[in-house]
Amino acid sequence: MLSGVTTLLTGPRWRRALALADEQGGVLARKQLYALGVTRSEVTAHLRARRWQRVTDQVVAVHTGPLPELGMQWAAVLQGGPRAMLDGASSLLASGLQRYDVDRIRVSVPKGARVRRTERFDIRETRRLRRTDRAPGGVPRTRVPVAAVRAALWAKSDRQATYLLTLVVQQGMARPEQIGHELLTVRRHKRRQLLAAVVNDLLGGVRSLGELDLMRELRRRGLPAPAQQVVRRGRDGRYYLDLYWPDLGVVVEVDGIHHTWVENVVGDALRQNSLALERDVVLRVPLLGLRLQPDEFYAQIEQALTDAAARRAA
Incomplete structure (x- = not known):
């Protein structure tokens, strides 16, 4: 990286200094230079001649380009x-x-x-x-x-x-x-x-804990209790719904971090699409979202249940 920086730096001490600078992205501590036999006056001379640049009071770059x-x-x-x-x-x-x-x-x-x-x-x-x-x-x-x-x-x-x-x-x-x-x-x-x-x-081992948290908060907000871990069958086989209100056609899926990984994306999409084709409303609630923006997610669940109840009553 530092070849051609200057033709003035010859001899064993300079070769060692430049090799070390090359390993460190072009920079050296003054103490490193002094330990290699470079004098304070030589460092000052290179800085004044603008062959080198000062990075901090303890560090110099042995070139004048961007670091x-x-x-x-x-x-x-x-x-x-x-x-x-x-x-x-x-x-x-x-x-x-x-x-x-x-x-x-x-x-x-x-x-x-x-x-x-x-x-x-x-x-x-x-x-x-x-x-x-x-x-x-x-x-x-x-x-x-x-x-x-x-x-x-x-x-x-x-x-x-x-x-x-x-x-x-x-x-x-x-x-x-x-x-x-x-x-x-x-x-x-x-x-x-x-x-x-x-x-x-x-x-990824606390999905059930996230469901329990949801259940407690739903009760606290006066919302109807869902069925849990309901088994459904789709074209790709049997799968479980985390929280399900069968009378209202509303599903809430609790997603751990593993749901964002590539190997799970296709399966999750197929399952959600299957539910949508059956006219169910599907909400996805990431566990991380419950840690950071719980009110927004619970508000969405409440709205989905309220809208579904209104449609059934119409």
Whole structure:
């Protein structure tokens, strides 16, 4: 990547420096340069001649072009110091998370570490950081399950926290049980209960619990009780309806995260289409939706039941 940066950098120390910079997205800490035998005056000379550029007070880029994402990540860690790691959503992005972005790169350092903070990066001390948190290889960062839990704890909203955990599982970066294991290390946090519920949803084993929650809330709102786990037969075989009001022709399907995965999409669509052809009204209620926007979903169920009752009475 850095070939042709300058013809002035010759000799073993410069070859080692440029090789290291190449691994780090084009950036080096001043301490790394000094350890390789490059002097302070040489660094200053390259910066003044605009062959290099200053990234922070501790990090330089050995070129003058824009920094790639890898270079920005390394610069943030190098600025944080020898025990710094990318953390939270920034760590997830470095591990390959897609369809997400951050405003500032987040770096964690152990409590009590000397930190040279900069407005460019979000560098914070934390008591949560452990040596075992570090992912193997690449830019120093926390392991995916650790990063996922912290990203969710630090998210701006419950919606964002839920979205992050869902993305990590959907993209195969970590299993729900791995995230749940890391969540057990969190003793106190206002979002801990929500995250535990989301992890349970992601496990796909709490569908019946979601149905029980729905039943209790329907009773509280004075709505008629449905039949549960009703067996129906379609052209593709036998299937179960989660909640069913046979007299009104209304069906509510409770969807866990597994319903959004490719292997389930076709089967779910065939089942819903079969019900629609039989004139039933089908509402899909994702468990994650019940965590974030319950009133909107319950209002839709109430409207469907009210409209169906009105049609039957007409």
